[in-house]
Amino acid sequence: MGSEDFVRVTSYFSVLGIMATWELLTPRRPLTSSKLCRWGGNLTIVILNTVIARVFFAGGVVAAAAMAQERGWGLLHWVEWPSWFELGLAVLALDLLIYLQHQVFHLVPILWRFHMMHHSDLDLDVTSGVRFHPVEIILSTIVKAVSVMLLGVAPLAVVIFEIVLNGTALFNHSNVQMPLSLDRVLRWFIVTPDMHRIHHSVEPRETNSNYGFNVPWWDRLFGTYCAEPALGQLGMKIGLEHLGPPVCMNLFKMLGFPFVTTLGRYVGRV
Numbered sequence: 540m541g542s543e544d545f546v547r548v549t550s551y552f553s554v555l556g557i558m559a560t561w562e563l564l565t566p567r568r569p570l571t572s573s574k575l576c577r578w579g580g581n582l583t584i585v586i587l588n589t590v591i592a593r594v595f596f597a598g599g600v601v602a603a604a605a606m607a608q609e610r611g612w613g614l615l616h617w618v619e620w621p622s623w624f625e626l627g628l629a630v631l632a633l634d635l636l637i638y639l640q641h642q643v644f645h646l647v648p649i650l651w652r653f654h655m656m657h658h659s660d661l662d663l664d665v666t667s668g669v670r671f672h673p674v675e676i677i678l679s680t681i682v683k684a685v686s687v688m689l690l691g692v693a694p695l696a697v698v699i700f701e702i703v704l705n706g707t708a709l710f711n712h713s714n715v716q717m718p719l720s721l722d723r724v725l726r727w728f729i730v731t732p733d734m735h736r737i738h739h740s741v742e743p744r745e746t747n748s749n750y751g752f753n754v755p756w757w758d759r760l761f762g763t764y765c766a767e768p769a770l771g772q773l774g775m776k777i778g779l780e781h782l783g784p785p786v787c788m789n790l791f792k793m794l795g796f797p798f799v800t801t802l803g804r805y806v807g808r809v
Contacts, residue, residue, distance in 0.1 A: 543601070543698055547705070554706045558665040558713040565716040567732065568773060572661040576787035581666035583790045588669075588676045596680050600701070603684035604694040613691020629696035630703070631754075636686050637704065638757040640679065641750040650678070651806040652797035655779065658746065658805075659796060661787065663739050663777050668712035672797060707753045711735040730755050737768045741780040743804045745769070779803055 592599060607613050615625050644654040653672040660667045687697055711730045726734045730751045738749040748765035751758050758764035768775040781803040788796065 546698075547702055550702050551705050551709075554709045555665060558709050558715065562664055562714040567714050567716045567736075568662075570662045570664075570714070571777075572787055574662075574664075576789075577660065577662065577664075578666050580787070580789050580793055581660070581670045584671070584673075584793055585669035587790065588671065588673055591673050592676065592680065595677070596684075599680060600683045600687055601694050601697050604687045604692050604697045607688040607691055608693060611691075612688050614689070615691035615693075617691070626693065626696050626699070629690065629692040630700045632690055633683070633686070633692065633696070633700045634704075634751075634753045635757055636683070637752055638750050640682055641752070642763070644675065645747055645750075645806065648802060648806050650675075651802060652800075653678075655800065655802070655805070656793055656796045658739060658779055659782060659788065659793075659800075660739070661778055662714070663712055663736055664714040665709050665712060667739075668708035668710075670793075672793070674797070703753060711752065726755055728754065733772055736772065736777070737765050737775070739777050740768050741776045741778055742769065743780075745775070746805050779805070 596602075608616070615629065618625075620628075644650045653675045656672045657667075657670050657675070660670055686692075707730060711732050712735065713732050715732055717725075717731075717733075722731050722733050725731050730749070730753065734749055734755060735752075737745050740746055745765055745768050748763050749755075749758055750763055755764065770776075781801060786792075
């Protein structure tokens with residue numbers, strides 16, 4: 540394991556452990572389904588996604604950034620700006636890319652089929668942040684790889700961005716209680732659990748809001764920000780309204796989910 544992998548793995552499991560402990564001690568909402576079943580499915584699919592990424596995308600987006608740097612590809616290689624400025628700009632550009640990609644996955648029917656699996660979780664907790672269909676992971680990796688080559692993003696910026704993205708995804712999907720006054724301040728700078736939870740509401744208007752993962756600025760800038768759900772944080776229902784009675788899905792059900800489920804009222808709405 541290289542130093543980059545060590546940092547990624549260490550930071551990932553550190554955040555996972557902290558958030559899992561926090562939501563166990565002070566949960567925001569009562570759970571409605573078996574945590575053992577949900578965690579089994581969610582953690583199994585992240586293992587599968589990691590294997591797929593290793594086998595088919597050796598080096599992944601970092602390798603694409605290294606190749607672009609070596610060959611001088613991309614916009615940032617054509618300008619002479621301070622390294623710290625380019626680094627910050629690159630991380631922000633990648634975050635905007637993820638925001639826009641997230642919207643596209645909600646707008647395009649065939650993409651929503653795969654992203655819908657993420658929204659099918661019966662509850663929302665730290666493991667929901669890793670519950671993505673392998674097809675979505677593959678498409679997202681390709682989009683990010685092409686983007687970093689076009690932008691000329693440095694490998695270091697990619698590593699920083701992916702570590703932050705993984706950490707914030709675990710954070711803002713977690714079922715943790717924090718003072719409302721603190722949440723109001725934090726959500727000007729980072730997507731908080733209360734802010735992102737609205738995105739997992741069964742109400743289509745709320746599902747198609749709060750697309751950001753790292754910073755909340757894109758939602759505020761582009762008019763997709765929703766401050767509170769209509770029924771409140773404790774009254775809102777998580778998931779998809781058209782799924783019927785709650786069923787805890789194992790790995791095989793999650794993999795087949797896009798091919799057997801209707802789209803509902805969500806796709807194509809912003």
